[in-house]
Amino acid sequence: MLKLKHLFSNIDLATMIVSNWEYDDLEPLQYWNISSNAIYPFKNKEEMYFLRFAPNDEKHKDNIEAELEFLLYLQNQGYSAIQPKTSKQGRLIEVVDTPWGQYYASVFNRVKGDCLGRVELTEKMITLWGKALGNLHLLSSGYNPTGGKRRSWEDHLEWIKNVLSEFPNQEKPLEEVQILETYFKNLPITNDNYGLIHYDFELDNVFFDKETKEITPIDFDDSMYHWYGMDLERAINSIKDELEPDKVEEAIKSFLEGYQSVKPLSEETLDQLHVFQRFGNLYGYTRVLRSINEKWENEPEWMVNLRGKLEGVLERRSEQFSMPLIK
Known part of the structure; x- marks a missing residue:
């Protein structure tokens, strides 16, 4: 942000x-x-x-x-x-x-169609969404850039550490950096589980064209080198945020079935999703903290309201900071 x-x-x-x-x-x-x-x-x-x-x-x-x-x-x-x-x-x-x-x-x-956040999320639609992410990861596993490379999870943790060090009372977020850094450095990296990910493969960033039945993602601005499970976690997190509680379990099942129809998915990756969620919370927390740092006199009402909402985001995303990584 x-x-x-x-x-x-x-x-x-x-x-x-x-x-x-x-x-x-x-x-x-x-x-x-x-x-x-x-x-x-x-x-x-x-x-x-x-x-x-x-x-x-x-x-x-x-x-x-x-x-x-x-x-x-x-x-x-x-x-x-x-x-x-x-x-x-x-x-x-x-x-x-x-x-x-x-x-x-x-x-x-302009991408044709409507974002998934504005269409009826049928089982078939959610399965197509998962399949699109699986295909993206398949292509990423064979991608070798000729120019510079995108930043990695490690670069982002270093950026997070640098930003947090500029603010007072950030002991728990800094502890979270160390917890995640230690965990990820011991996580195996293979061509099947790691590569350039989208990072925001959520409902508002994926479009569906009714005529062609094609799924098209937008907004690769946050793409980074990470484990593919990070993309899965962000998508599943979007499902949990947007759908009614009684529909979440079936939606996640359909999404994962779509993904696995084109790319294998290990139980190990599924077991790691809670750690990827911690990374997402820490990254989002730091971006918001940096965004709202400056204050001015006589701020417009929309800015005052936005600042209040973002302060609430900081509180929610920091709930697990420094806690042990227990599933």
């Missing part, structure tokens, strides 16, 4: 940045969304595209390049995933200097 100071809409900034791509209708820019990136829709030749950008103090250019290389690899392998669009200069990333600072920007095509 971006720092709160970056969550303000700025149509002038978006207009400056999007001018690096072909467009003929900027009216959709008003339907912006900002979270981990600023997202502004626009049109060109009746097609909808999404401008994504973030300040250079929030993102790393080489990490974005590695993300886009993976997306192109998936496309070449026939896997349906969101795709980047080149700029007027033929680049997938534009580094744009503006009066508000320097930004890294990319543009993506």
Whole structure:
């Protein structure tokens, strides 16, 4: 998540940045969304595209390049995933200097269909969702980037440690870093259980096209090298958050059946999901802590309300910190 100071809409900034791509209708820019990136829709030749950008103090250019290389690899392998669009200069990333600072920007095509969070989650739909993740992991296991590599779980734990060290009273989160680091360093790494994962393969980031019956994930911004079980845990966590309690067990069963229809899944991986959940909680906690750190006088109401909600997120995600890793 971006720092709160970056969550303000700025149509002038978006207009400056999007001018690096072909467009003929900027009216959709008003339907912006900002979270981990600023997202502004626009049109060109009746097609909808999404401008994504973030300040250079929030993102790393080489990490974005590695993300886009993976997306192109998936496309070449026939896997349906969101795709980047080149700029007027033929680049997938534009580094744009503006009066508000320097930004890294990319543009993506609009994915057909609706996100799974807005459709009826039938057993068949959930099975397709699980199958799509299994296929993604199969392709990841054969992926060898020609450019730089995405960050790994180890890089992220180091980042977490550095961020937490800047804040007072973070003894338990720092203990959690050590607990997870020790656990993961003793976890076997094989081509079957480890690779480049999506990390946010949840309902809102996966689309279904009724016409083609195709599942298409978006938002690979948090992809990292990790055990494939991390992706499974994030998806299952999404099921637990979004579905009625009496539907969760069957939904998880259908998801795992879909996954296993294309990629084997060991009992060992399933036994590790509670540890991956701890990683997700720690990573999310640290991002939120960093985001809400700065405060200003006379903050707008939406920011005050958002800060209050995020403080609640910190409390929930920290409940297990420093506790022994017992299933």
